[in-house]
Amino acid sequence: xxxxxxxxxxxxxxxxxxxxxxxxxxxxxxxxxxxxxxxxxxxxxxxxxxxxxxxxxxxxxxxxxxxxxxxxxxxxxxxxxxxxxxxxxxxxxxxxxxxxxxxxxxxxxxxxxxxxxxxxxxxxxxxxxxxxxxxxxxxxxxxxxxxxxxxxxxxxxxxxxxxxxx
Numbered sequence: 001x002x003x004x005x006x007x008x009x010x011x012x013x014x015x016x017x018x019x020x021x022x023x024x025x026x027x028x029x030x031x032x033x034x035x036x037x038x039x040x041x042x043x044x045x046x047x048x049x050x051x052x053x054x055x056x057x058x059x060x061x062x063x064x065x066x067x068x069x070x071x072x073x074x075x076x077x078x079x080x081x082x083x084x085x086x087x088x089x090x091x092x093x094x095x096x097x098x099x100x101x102x103x104x105x106x107x108x109x110x111x112x113x114x115x116x117x118x119x120x121x122x123x124x125x126x127x128x129x130x131x132x133x134x135x136x137x138x139x140x141x142x143x144x145x146x147x148x149x150x151x152x153x154x155x156x157x158x159x160x161x162x163x164x165x166x
Contacts, residue, residue: 021070021082021083022066022070022071022074023063023066023067023070025066025070025082025083025084025085025088026066026069026085026086026089027086028082028084028085029084029085030084030085034085038086038087038090041090042086042089042090042093045090045093045094046062046093048093048097048100049061049062049093049096049097052096052100052149052153053096053149053152053153053156057152060152061089061092061093061096061145061148061152062089062092062093063089064092064144064145064147064148065088065089065091065092065095065096065141065142065144065145065148066086066088066089066092066141067144068088068092068140068141068143068144068145068147069083069087069088069091069092069134069136069137069138069139069140069141069144070083070137071140072088072136072137072139072140072141072143073088073134073137073140075136075140077134079134083134083137085134087134087137087138088138089141089145090141091118091137091138091139091141091142091145092141092142092145092146092148093145094114094118094142095141095142095143095144095145095146095147095149096145096146096148096149097149098110098111098115098146099145099146099150099153101114103153122135122138
């Protein structure tokens with residue numbers, strides 16, 4: 001039998017979607033309201049990321065979270081509809097923010113609160129959108145954003161320590 005991710009890959013091929021889709025879907029939106037909402041969230045979360053890891057770090061998180069969201073959509077989903085919107089990247093920026101908050105507080109409560117809030121948000125959006133929500137993209141973006149923040153924060157720490165010892 002065919003695996004779920006292989007079946008999803010076949011769907012993308014039949015629909016004419018290529019690997020490039022995993023990088024471009026974040027720039028496509030389902031209308032003006034969708035785009036404006038995403039841009040407001042992007043502006044808010046983007047400022048937080050830029051203050052933490054700079055402009056280059058922001059773009060690293062954005063693109064890795066977009067890619068991770070696309071991979072999760074392909075691996076966990078079975079929809080023939082294409083991904084659209086920047087929500088994978090936005091959930092990635094949220095994952096980075098939650099990581100930084102946890103790192104400062106050393107408490108699991110902010111993580112638990114954020115994750116439960118995001119689950120509730122996804123349930124409400126899924127219901128409001130009649131099931132037309134790519135929750136897989138949100139999950140993959142969040143995890144990729146968290147991992148990107150860990151990597152970037154560790155690299156910044158290592159670089160600043162090595163500069164101190166020169």
